[in-house]
Amino acid sequence: MSDVTKTPLLEAKGLHTYYGASHILHGVDFKVGAGETVALMGRNGMGKSTLIRSMLGLVPPREGSVFVRGQNVTRSPTHKITRSGIAYVPEGRGIFPNLSVKENLLMAARAGTGGKREWTYERVLETFPRLSERLSNGGAQLSGGEQQMLTIGRALMTNPDLLILDEATEGLAPLIAREIWNIIRTIRASGIATVIVDKNYGALLTLVNRCAVMVKGQLVFDDLAEKMNDEIVQKYLGV
Amino acid sequence: MDFYSFLIQLLNGLQYGLLLFLVASGLTLVFGIMGIINLAHGSFYMIGAYMAWALAEQTGNFGLAVLLGIVLTVILGILLEAVFYRHLYKRDHLYQVLMTYGLILVFEELRSIIWGDDVHGVAVPALFSASIPLTDNLSYPVYRLAISAVCVLLALGMYLLIQRTRLGMMIRAGASNNEMVxxxxxxxxLIYTLVFALGVALAATAGMIAAPISSVFPNMGGQVLIICFVVVVIGGIGSVWGALLAALMIGLVDTFGKVLVPDYAGLSVYVLMAVVLLWRPEGLFKRG
Structure with a gap:
């Protein structure tokens, strides 16, 4: 699916990011092509979320550059970066608890790049029938699984070309997690590129084209999913 | 107290409360959404009142003066946000208090330079200058009813904007998680700039429409600021609907206090605040 000759959808070059005095990312190169599904792996505290947040401009990198479709967006504000077709499902989900489920979805609605409107309010509710039963509920009254569906649905309302999911199934019961994996499969099949962070490596590897593994703020492995083996998992992920 | 005297005081209390709400709603919105304690908020009320006076003198038309004043204060709000307030969002409340207190002094000095230190009266617009006779010797001015009506319309407009529009959803979302927005x-x-300009315009509008009944004088912003903080604290910091309820309570308590216990009228509002805070330390409505 990935075409290396094409300009990547999102690309990071030599990112160095700090939280105050602590140096988190040590020169990370990372890219995602159109339609590609990438697993971003690594133990806790290795810099996965920081890499995502740096690319989105939420934690601007001190050195290095970020490109969206070849355009340098390193110093752009977050809303401009995400407006170029990127949706983000953060760790902890970021539901607006003071808005109803319906409002959480509607406030995010917009056309994607090139004015495409494939994901409408109606289609999101068809994809997540459970949400349509809870439209007037406050965001905070949902179960963990419903919240994750709402965040993914909200992300889809922006008609993205790339969906970044940080901790896709963290804290969810196995049955609900399976539902989320199925939804991600549907999203992938619709042509949206995805970057997924999750601890369930088994489920991840059946889904992705490519794996990127981070250790201590550096990318130590970045290759096709087939090249991923037990030895690498053992060495870098300590499972 | 007979029925008509009671009715007059009731209408006065509601009118005062609604006017307070216009000023306090901006204060509580800006705090609830951007986390800013804006001590200079009362100055916007003062600026509005002086603008109404100056523009009415210039144009000879109070209605036109108010419309012009609203446009000018929205522009003022946008400029102030971009130049001063924007830098306070990520800062500690101490810096906010220091800067906005400094702005009060700047605004008062500018007021003195531009408009002088005299007290001015503003004529009630001819359209509303009549009074409704209630009994042989009691009547109620139409202009006060008009003030209440304008306040109710603006409050309704604000409700629709915040609760029923996508912009309102974004504003509320921004209050809970601005990074996710x-x-x-x-x-x-842009949303912060709009909310701030809205707050400035609301306070200034209150000052403008109150000018014909309260006159225009130096430091009038300070009095309003203190009572508005009482409104915001009673209503629950950051809650617009709490502010509405609190403003009406204060309007009524203050007005009836002045009639029933004139010797202690100055205390009545603070007694109300103490009672409410003992009962609900976070105010009537929680932030949200």
Missing amino acids: QALGINIK
């Missing part, structure tokens, strides 16, 4: 591709800075 940006990650959804929404320009939060």
